[in-house]
Amino acid sequence: MTRQMTGAKIVVQALKDQGVDTVFGYPGGAVLPIYDEIFQQNDIRHILVRHEQGATHAAEGYARATGKPGVVLVTSGPGATNAVTGLTDALMDSIPIVVLTGQVPTFMIGSDAFQEADTVGITRPCTKHNWLVKDTDELSGVIHEAFHVAISGRPGPVLIDIPKDVQFANGSYSDPKPAASHYHPQVKGDMAEIEKLADAIASAKRPVFYTGGGVINSGPAASQLLRELVDATDFPITSTLMGLGCYPASGKNWLGMLGMHGLYEANMAMHDCDLMINIGARFDDRITGRIDAFSPKSLKAHIDIDPSSINKVIRVDIPILGDVAHVLEDLLKVWKAKGRKTNKEAVQKWWGQIKDWRAVDCLAFTQKGKTIKPQYALARLEELTKDMDRYICTEVGQHQMWAAQYLGFEDPNRWMTSGGLGTMGYGTPASIGVQVAHPDALVINVAGEASWLMNMQEMGTAVQYRLPVKQFIMNNERLGMVRQWQELLHGERYSHSWSEALPDFVKLAEAFGAKGIMCDNADDLDEAIKEMLAYDGPVIFDCLVEKHENCFPMIPSGKAHNEMLLGEADTQGVIDAKGSVLV
């Protein structure tokens, strides 16, 4: 069915037909017609952010907490360029967001008009796809296609650039037609490879599941099937930062996170295994460490929906191109039909080995005296919130790794962190997006004070929309991870890695109209956290922690999984010149 309406109306109608209930945005000259349409309806809620980067991260938080694409509406020029970091972040972490940008009128494009930027040119490398719509008749089709592209295959950000005259002009509106697109990535895995994997599962002596964000992106069914597979095989399972929650942290087969700051038992299992089953992860450099020493003795299977992820970094023996849920369903069927076989005796022995590694207790720490250890702060936060309907966001740095180590995730879509791009300033706007999606849930942003300052303006958004986000800032007055690397790699020359002239966070909270809490004493921490949880509104929690704590375990750059540093005593002279050029 086609109807005539203005481009601006088409935008709003298309969003409604795509099931959009929330848009994060910021108005400006080139999107005024669309804002005028938003003003005249009540189906779509607009959340006014304080900076366009905040809009993109809020949309990412919304998308990750709901499984639906997040939507952003910003103006041309600076509005679009401010969205670039969020687009890149979403591309790296495979988060579906749809960004609508205004553009100068078609007849002024190329004239260096006021607030003109080559938005599709700038965002081409940081979107999955983007469009400049020059004809109002094509607008609805492009918007529907954009949603399809954002969520199909490996999800990612898309952008639609809409010149102002296209918003004013009349055009025909078409309803969504999913078959209209030629873009349909393969979701079913190759049965021959799945058979091979089932046979490998049957004979493996030292198997490990290595899971990632692809399990979460595949939807709740994928996590369900994964749990079934893990329980049925009794194989150990680890996950990347992005995949936390796909298997419950309380599950008996859980090894904890792997990688640069992953758990000892997880990394040792990866190094010594004879069958590695990668499900929706991409052999990122934070995971592999030194590549020529990565899991040298294992047969490697890799399930991924993106063909470019397979054999990109690590050569695999059983590549399976497909969607995690589809492949796991087939794998379970095939494996069950073959008699549900595993090498129980050998796997039992493997668990014995893992038990020895677990006994190292790599996350142990000692809380002595009144100064709060950051690990202790998170352990207490975990203890006091683990049974709540809880969502955790983070910024980027030491606190992010500690959060991944010390907080437990029982379900997918509960953990929002900037993994691939490592965007400081991600957490505050992301927590706003999550809270918008789940108004009654507990949403905590675990932050460091330096990261938090990067998008602190979004506290205004939290207060305006009464979003009771809890900003749990672990304040060491340092750029902790930078400081740690300078200590290990740059002769303890702490170049510009401390936070001077910090604001008084309690007063800052009050200035925003939020609640501020400061805690600098381990004895008072529980009460202070409880006060934060009890407050019905946004809170900035300034938790003053030990200033020179380093994040361990750590695989130094250029080293293998079995060369982990477990604590301060291991750190002398461990990173050679080769390793030190790696980030």
Next chain:
Amino acid sequence: MSPLKIKKGSSSHSAYNLRPTFSDVQERHTLAVMVDNEAGVLARVIGLFSGRGYNIESLTVAEVDHEGHLSRITIVTTGTPQVIEQIKAQLGRIVPVHEVHDLTVEGPSVERELALFKVAGDGDKRIEALRLAEIFRANVVDSTLNSFVFEITGAPDKIDAFADLMRPLGLQEVARTGVAALARGAE
């Protein structure tokens, strides 16, 4: 902690030398990529090559299906087998890309390139240039009393050979189209 001793401009300490090399052999592949003929599609393909550090030896593009709005991009690239596989996978996931064919491995194929050569000279050199052009089946498409423009079609190495011969005979300018290629046979 030992100080860093990395020579300026040295790549021996780059992150990439820690990668295993599945094979060091540099291979030359001709890829045919069918794409929607829409604004920016060529920029996407070129941006992929520059952004990820792949080589382009030659690239040609033109619309081949006017009704279907499809263009064919022919890319000649070099890289290790692993890099070539990555290039194909990366091309394949660009949304307006319909098909990626590696003509170098998908069976026999024909490659042709068209080139124009401007050769200026007098006397024996002029006669020799014309004689060699005949041997190479190059056509004269423009002539003055002391110059020729030759048009030559062939595989890239034939054109290279012709260029080598023309250089001492007064070669002034060359324009090459880049490679167009098709698989042999009915399919």
